[in-house]
Amino acid sequence: xxxxxxxxxxxxxxxxxxxxxxxxxxxxxxxxxxxxxxxxxxxxxxxxxxxxxxxxxxxxxxxxxxxxxxxxxxxxxxxxxxxxxxxxxxxxxxxxxxxxxxxxxxxxxxxxxxxxxxxxxxxxxxxxxxxxxxxxxxxxxxxxxxxxxxxxxxxxxxxxxxxxxxxxxxxxxxxxxxxxxxxxxxxxxxxxxxxxxxxxxxxxxxxxxxxxxxxxxxxxxxxxxxxxxxxxxxxxxxxxxxxxxxxxxxxxxxxxxxxxxxxxxxxxxxxxxxxxxxxxxxxxxxxxxxxxxxxxxxxxxxxxxxxxxxxxxxxxxxxxxxxxxxxxxxxxxxxxxxxxxxxxxxxxxxxxxxxxxxxxxxxxxx
Amino acid sequence: xxxxxxxxxxxxxxxxxxxxxxxxxxxxxxxxxxxxxxxxxxxxxxxxxxxxxxxxxxxxxxxxxxxxxxxxxxxxxxxxxxxxxxxxxxxxxxxxxxxxxxxxxxxxxxxxxxxxxxxxxx
Numbered sequence: 001x002x003x004x005x006x007x008x009x010x011x012x013x014x015x016x017x018x019x020x021x022x023x024x025x026x027x028x029x030x031x032x033x034x035x036x037x038x039x040x041x042x043x044x045x046x047x048x049x050x051x052x053x054x055x056x057x058x059x060x061x062x063x064x065x066x067x068x069x070x071x072x073x074x075x076x077x078x079x080x081x082x083x084x085x086x087x088x089x090x091x092x093x094x095x096x097x098x099x100x101x102x103x104x105x106x107x108x109x110x111x112x113x114x115x116x117x118x119x120x121x122x123x124x125x126x127x128x129x130x131x132x133x134x135x136x137x138x139x140x141x142x143x144x145x146x147x148x149x150x151x152x153x154x155x156x157x158x159x160x161x162x163x164x165x166x167x168x169x170x171x172x173x174x175x176x177x178x179x180x181x182x183x184x185x186x187x188x189x190x191x192x193x194x195x196x197x198x199x200x201x202x203x204x205x206x207x208x209x210x211x212x213x214x215x216x217x218x219x220x221x222x223x224x225x226x227x228x229x230x231x232x233x234x235x236x237x238x239x240x241x242x243x244x245x246x247x248x249x250x251x252x253x254x255x256x257x258x259x260x261x262x263x264x265x266x267x268x269x270x271x272x273x274x275x276x277x278x279x280x281x282x283x284x285x286x287x288x289x290x291x292x293x294x295x296x297x298x299x300x301x302x303x304x305x306x307x308x309x310x311x312x313x314x315x316x317x318x319x320x321x322x323x324x325x326x327x328x329x330x331x332x333x334x335x336x337x338x339x340x341x342x343x344x345x346x347x348x349x350x351x352x353x354x355x356x357x358x359x360x361x362x363x364x365x366x
Numbered sequence: 367x368x369x370x371x372x373x374x375x376x377x378x379x380x381x382x383x384x385x386x387x388x389x390x391x392x393x394x395x396x397x398x399x400x401x402x403x404x405x406x407x408x409x410x411x412x413x414x415x416x417x418x419x420x421x422x423x424x425x426x427x428x429x430x431x432x433x434x435x436x437x438x439x440x441x442x443x444x445x446x447x448x449x450x451x452x453x454x455x456x457x458x459x460x461x462x463x464x465x466x467x468x469x470x471x472x473x474x475x476x477x478x479x480x481x482x483x484x485x486x487x488x
Binding site: 021033037038039042119222223225226290292293295315317323345 | 388397399400402403405421423424425426427447450454
């Protein structure tokens with residue numbers, strides 16, 4: 001946990017001062033909770049505004065005459081069809097259409113894009129992208145930034161009070177409001193909110209202003225996980241893996257029809273054949289009966305006792321008020337209302353296949 | 367007169383008349399965070415020291431609580447079914463987990479008293 005290889009957030013001193021409890025995640029020492037605790041932090045985010053330090057995530061700037069061509073090859077994406085400032089949720093796929101990482105790509109200019117990648121995959125992602133980039137006239141630059149998320153219904157007002165106007169920015173759009181800043185209206189909680197990459201000095205100023213607002217408080221990784229799970233959002237490494245394809249994951253909405261049909265992205269042929277024969281398993285929401293959580297890795301069985309799939313993410317949903325989970329089940333069992341059982345330490349907990357999300361999304365789309 | 371013992375696994379035992387009331391320490395509940403479920407043991411179950419007696423579940427993870435000594439479960443704290451957060455708010459009081467009749471009282475000798483436990487958690 002405290003090995004020499006552990007990476008530390010640039011703002012670690014601020015988290016220590018705030019009383020954070022730290023834990024290891026994806027090679028980083030991350031604030032898991034602050035003194036209010038995961039339950040209160042979670043509810044505060046849904047009611048007001050939560051501030052998250054997500055500097056473990058990586059921003060890459062992709063620029064050059066063939067930036068669009070590189071992204072169309074690396075991702076099941078029509079990068080050229082994005083308007084300037086438009087963001088798109090997408091993936092790096094392998095040749096088998098397995099998900100190497102899930103990403104958000106934002107078009108910053110005619111031949112300039114921002115790619116936001118997961119912490120756990122940042123090194124692999126960079127290697128992958130650089131290897132592909134050798135065939136194109138394009139540069140891939142990892143950016144040295146503090147990355148903050150501010151999420152919740154008061155996020156926009158707290159930013160406004162801190163001097164950052166967000167009025168015209170809509171969900172899944174991103175801009176560069178100041179030099180070396182990147183700000184998108186997006187997040188990982190299901191709430192309206194923003195993610196802001198910026199230099200450390202600017203970040204310290206912004207954090208001080210935001211925390212001076214009683215609506216804003218630090219939120220740790222534990223609540224980040226319960227918030228995203230209630231919102232039905234995938235965590236790469238659990239809900240998505242290099243063995244999972246976008247069709248099984250129920251994420252085909254992220255791939256435009258024309259791209260599915262005729263895109264030349266890596267994994268295109270494999271994905272087309274998966275779609276043609278239909279995925280054998282599908283990602284679903286799972287609502288356990290009663291109060292006992294079912295956790296990642298628990299086996300699912302059907303009413304006849306046959307293997308049905310597995311739980312990929314599970315925990316307690318503080319806003320839902322009950323345990324929440326997601327998992328993969330055989331396609332025939334993926335219909336909402338299907339009754340299954342999760343094996344938790346030998347006890348069979350009844351779970352219902354249920355539509356996602358568990359708490360409605362409240363994005364600002366227009 | 368009841369005497370309180372502590373284990374390295376952050377449990378406490380209050381022993382009175384051959385019966386121990388067992389819970390987790392305040393330090394342990396802080397580490398676990400908000401509890402959302404406690405899987406209680408069956409009455410009459412016989413436990414050897416080190417057996418999993420109870421599973422406490424926080425928002426994020428499930429953690430085993432071990433039997434600190436040999437014995438038989440005589441009672442489980444039923445109020446935790448409705449309100450597992452009692453373990454957070456009153457770890458050494460209303461948030462107790464179970465009671466057990468001791469099979470071998472001499473095992474208590476290897477446990478810590480409060481001063482030793484405080485030194486243990488630093």
